[in-house]
Amino acid sequence: MEYMLLWRMLPLLTLGASFLFLFYFQNYSSKQLPHKDCSLLPYQRYWIASKRIVTPQGVISGAVEIKEGKIVSIVKEEDRHWNSKEGHVVDYGEAVVMPGLIDVHAHLDDPGRADWEGFPSGTKAAAAGGITTLVDMPLNNFPSTVSQETLKLKIEAAEERIYVDVGFWGGLVPENAFNSSALEGLLNAGALGLKSFMCPSGINDFPMTNISHIKEGLSVLAKYRRPLLVHAELQQDSESHLGIKEGSDDPRLYSTYLKTRPPSWEEAAIKELVTVTKDTRNGGPAEGAHLHIVHLSDSSSSLDLIKEAKGGGDSITVETCPHYLAFSAEEIRDGDTRFKCSPPIRDSANKEKLWEALLEGHIDVLSSDHSPTLPELKLLDDGNFLKAWGGISSLQFILPVTWSYGQKYGVTLEQLALWWSERPAKFAGLELKGAIAVGNHADIAIWEPEVEFDLNDGYTVYLKHPSISAYMGSKLSGRTLATFVRGNLVYKKEEHAPAACGVPILAR
Ligand SMILES: NC(=O)NC(NC(N)=O)C(=O)[O-]
Numbered sequence: 001m002e003y004m005l006l007w008r009m010l011p012l013l014t015l016g017a018s019f020l021f022l023f024y025f026q027n028y029s030s031k032q033l034p035h036k037d038c039s040l041l042p043y044q045r046y047w048i049a050s051k052r053i054v055t056p057q058g059v060i061s062g063a064v065e066i067k068e069g070k071i072v073s074i075v076k077e078e079d080r081h082w083n084s085k086e087g088h089v090v091d092y093g094e095a096v097v098m099p100g101l102i103d104v105h106a107h108l109d110d111p112g113r114a115d116w117e118g119f120p121s122g123t124k125a126a127a128a129g130g131i132t133t134l135v136d137m138p139l140n141n142f143p144s145t146v147s148q149e150t151l152k153l154k155i156e157a158a159e160e161r162i163y164v165d166v167g168f169w170g171g172l173v174p175e176n177a178f179n180s181s182a183l184e185g186l187l188n189a190g191a192l193g194l195k196s197f198m199c200p201s202g203i204n205d206f207p208m209t210n211i212s213h214i215k216e217g218l219s220v221l222a223k224y225r226r227p228l229l230v231h232a233e234l235q236q237d238s239e240s241h242l243g244i245k246e247g248s249d250d251p252r253l254y255s256t257y258l259k260t261r262p263p264s265w266e267e268a269a270i271k272e273l274v275t276v277t278k279d280t281r282n283g284g285p286a287e288g289a290h291l292h293i294v295h296l297s298d299s300s301s302s303l304d305l306i307k308e309a310k311g312g313g314d315s316i317t318v319e320t321c322p323h324y325l326a327f328s329a330e331e332i333r334d335g336d337t338r339f340k341c342s343p344p345i346r347d348s349a350n351k352e353k354l355w356e357a358l359l360e361g362h363i364d365v366l367s368s369d370h371s372p373t374l375p376e377l378k379l380l381d382d383g384n385f386l387k388a389w390g391g392i393s394s395l396q397f398i399l400p401v402t403w404s405y406g407q408k409y410g411v412t413l414e415q416l417a418l419w420w421s422e423r424p425a426k427f428a429g430l431e432l433k434g435a436i437a438v439g440n441h442a443d444i445a446i447w448e449p450e451v452e453f454d455l456n457d458g459y460t461v462y463l464k465h466p467s468i469s470a471y472m473g474s475k476l477s478g479r480t481l482a483t484f485v486r487g488n489l490v491y492k493k494e495e496h497a498p499a500a501c502g503v504p505i506l507a508r
């Protein structure tokens with residue numbers, strides 16, 4: 001009897017199921033397909049033409065065909081038939097068409113301290129600077145991103161509030177380091193890798209790790225083939241930082257701050273790190289894991305240790321930031337705490353050696369380490385370097401800064417693409433990003449290297465607190481004309497697309 005009833009109900013059940021399917025599918029696809037407010041260009045299929053397109057095979061004159069967010073063909077000028085092909089052509093003339101920048105180290109402070117930066121302002125600034133993907137750091141937001149649950153808060157906070165794509169690093173802290181299921185939960189939830197500090201981070205709910213925590217972290221990451229990023233400064237109790245005398249050393253002098261964090265701190269941290277990166281070698285117990293040293297400042301002994309580890313087959317990379325390449329300690333004016341960061345900006349000889357290492361390929365990638373705060377916490381009036389918040393605000397300017405300060409060293413467009421797109425994409429595991437190549441996301445920055453501008457009050461800065469940026473007041477060259485994220489024109493000459501259509505990037 002019951003059996004008969006089931007048979008009679010079957011058509012009804014099938015109908016119900018198909019409605020459910022249709023409903024789900026429509027919802028799903030409406031989320032996936034960009035709506036018209038995502039882009040300032042009303043085409044799904046079009047060409048971007050220019051005399052200077054930066055591809056992994058070199059700079060070409062020609063056009064890039066984009067269809068539904070992806071690059072579907074790249075045609076050289078001499079093969080002129082793209083002209084006759086269907087589709088709208090946006091001709092940028094002499095402007096440079098480059099892969100969008102990928103910044104693997106940015107603190108957007110959202111949720112919890114969105115008044116320091118926040119997803120909307122941070123990603124608008126990114127788009128205005130030619131950045132198409134950011135990887136957000138797990139600290140300075142509150143709570144810190146150290147668990148599956150807190151990563152979920154990040155993803156929720158990003159929803160419909162990001163103008164470029166954003167991935168997330170999770171935090172490796174003493175609380176989760178020996179708890180592999182907690183770490184796996186965080187990695188399964190989509191963290192692209194983990195980040196830890198070997199010195200106090202300045203954030204209470206993000207305590208520092210020691211080398212045993214780091215070794216444990218690497219062993220879990222090995223299974224996922226994802227990286228561990230480390231802030232490598234290890235406090236040395238000896239001479240230096242205790243050497244400054246309260247009262248006699250003026251806290252408004254940059255040199256006073258410099259003494260508190262000598263290069264020996266970086267060297268000591270890296271010395272410990274390379275004892276565990278041996279495990280990442282082929283056949284080693286943590287093969288598959290990777291260690292990445294963030295924001296290297298010391299270009300002497302610290303760098304030598306990294307080179308040696310690389311030479312031995314350790315899976316290790318290192319980044320530096322535009323501020324270490326642009327500024328030197330001698331130029332920082334008394335009380336100008338906009339320049340305070342850790343590790344500190346060192347002397348000009350150190351800077352020259354950093355450039356050399358970058359040009360020779362010993363430094364792998366560049367990142368902003370955009371780490372803003374409230375202007376009050378920068379103590380600009382006081383100018384006390386010892387008490388001010390450490391962190392440089394730079395996100396919108398990283399391309400013109402690298403380009404402008406790189407002129408002296410003959411930096412090429414291909415090198416910019418390597419340091420800011422190709423290698424960061426590979427390092428963060430972003431398979432469809434980082435190069436203008438067929439099949440990749442159409443993440444593209446259009447900019448004019450020769451156009452100079454003054455970063456003064458008349459310049460439109462999208463960062464929440466422009467006044468704390470160390471670059472305000474400088475003259476730079478390289479203006480962003482337009483930025484495309486997965487084919488959406490998200491930024492064009494001081495205008496953003498009405499809707500925030502960046503997506504969270506989650507590792508699988
Ligand atoms: N809590 C921070 O954002 N710290 C940052 N501060 C800097 N770099 O001065 C960093 O990345 O270490």
Ligand SMILES: [Zn+2]
Binds near residue numbers: 231294295342
């Ligand atoms: Zn750091």
Ligand SMILES: [Zn+2]
Binds near residue numbers: 105137369371
């Ligand atoms: Zn940082």
